[in-house]
Amino acid sequence: MASRYHEVYEAWQRDPEGFWAAAAAEIDWIKPFDKVFDPELGGFGQWFAGAECNTCYNCLDRHVERGRPGQPAIIYDSPITGAKAVYTYEETLERVNAMAAVLADNGIVKGDRVIIYMPMIPEAVMAMLACARLGAVHSVVFGGFAANELSTRIDDATPKAVIAASCGIEPGRIIAYKPLLDEAIRLSDHKPEACFVLQREQALADLEAGRDHDLGALMDAAMTAGREVACVPVKATDPLYILYTSGTTGQPKGVVRDNGGHMVALKWSMSNHYGIEPGEVFWAASDVGWVVGHSYIVYAPLLHGATTVVFEGKPVGTPDAGVFWRVIAEHNVAALFTAPTAFRAIKKEDPQGKLLAEYDLSSFRTLFLAGERADPDTLQWAEDQLGVPVVDHWWQTETGWAIVGNPVGLGLLPIKHGSPTVPMPGYDVRILDDAGHPLPAGTLGNVVVKLPLPPGCLPTLWHAPERFHASYLAEFPGYYKTADAGIMDEDGYLFIMARTDDIINVAGHRLSTGAMEEVLASHPDVAECAVVGITDTLKGQAPCGFVVLKAGVNRPHEEIEAELVRLVRERIGPVAAFKLALTVERLPKTRSGKILRATMRQIADGTEVRMPATIDDPAILDEIEEALRERGIVTGG
Known part of the structure; x- marks a missing residue:
């Protein structure tokens, strides 16, 4: 099909507020917004000011109420443990209600922070949604993170509670989480009031009386009692989560994501960018500890009424370099989103792609790559092996969704290897020299985005507005600094060449x-x-x-x-x-x-x-x- 990209992008350019107001019609609002965009809020303005909403309602309740109760919401596949499970939208809502009841019974209310420290299991997704249901602000820390790193996040987010698992499981080893959590709390000045621990049979945790709770047992009791917790209305501009990303000073930066703009952007992206219909299976082979996991394992697929895959495994070694093909074939995955590193690992182990022949990939339409530069050789190899479009796209923890991509849902544009293609609606991407002057096409320079950033992007850093301004806005006034270096060609295709730190002077x-x-x-x-x-x-x-x-x-x-x-x-x-x-x-x-x-x-x-x-x-x-x-x-x- 001919691409509608240019028509859609120009419609956004002509009327940015009208464009995002139309996209916002896909979201259920408790109270409509007073302004599509308020330039006085946050570091550069905020979207959908005055609106009230609930992200968990939009991810679960509305689909149960409107014809999807029996559709799979979450497919869990763990080649490491051999466990598999499918949770329908109705079953997921039942478990999220139970977890929200456990949190509410222990004093968690709107605005409280909750740290989630879990491996790739369905309960990690449910914990995020349970927090969103209560209006609590979650901060997911990658399971198994070192105690001192977890401690810095506890002190910065000051959580009332921590939700953890007893262990994570890597190929050939079990990582006990509870000792790491205990040490992190010992190192922290801030002390969470409660820890909810999901006991995994591979390594049970010792629970400290008074502070620690058996999450599984409490959830079972809440489900047996049929507990239901109403979704708490929050402002569209209230924080949904804090996600820490590494900072140049060594102190991690707490990227804040709001509720309203986040839902609008992610819902728009599922059909327009990824070309996914409600009811289809979308797999982001990432971890909930990273932004890809937040956006495209948890929130975007569920907002869209799609089915998401929670995969506890590796691209190679669990058991071999064919595990991705097995998951795609077994669960009828329509699109896979992963990092180029995963495909380089698969290519290294199975350069001829012999394992592909063992699986029926007839359901599979598109491979999306992001997270680092996708080298043309890996892209070509993936195209040759899979016979489907391989779509690179570029975004950051800070933006929460693609800055630049090839919009499958609007019709694919010609693919140029080495380029993530063109800016998405909402992003006015420019190339500037170090003094802030525009550079001609084909010239290497600083990649920046003209303000305001679109819905879904960070409005600020957690309790650090000055650092937000210094990190992202100060160097190029009127623009967001991506800290990436790149080239824009004559066709408007962007080529990300390196982080600006990786431009060398020879x-x-x-x-x-x-x-x-x-x-x-x-x-x-x-x-x-x-x-x-x-x-x-x-x-x-x-x-x-x-x-x-x-x-x-x-x-x-x-x-x-x-x-x-x-x-x-x-x-x-x-x-x-x-x-x-x-x-x-x-x-x-x-x-x-x-x-x-x-x-x-x-x-x-x-x-x-x-x-x-x-x-x-x-x-x-x-x-x-x-x-x-x-x-x-x-x-x-």
């Missing part, structure tokens, strides 16, 4: 590490790679490429590395001064799959290495340092 030339990574990733033996700029006494910085080879590659590493150096010189030119490619077994990543380039740079430069709170396996940092030492690159220590 002998006065500003070069994108992302462009070099594209070249390295195109080599047939390379599974994944990362390029960082390391200090060079002559040139200021010099690029260093770390590469992980595909499974089964047996050629000498030195031979492959020499080919990679030649490839970068051929495609980018001698100006890149690319002379160093290092083969490593694996790259350090966050638990959401982002490569920790800044940490790798610190190791190479011998500067103080700050252990990232979100690192998946700290031992990889020692492997990176050893690889650098073997090549005679001076490192600290």
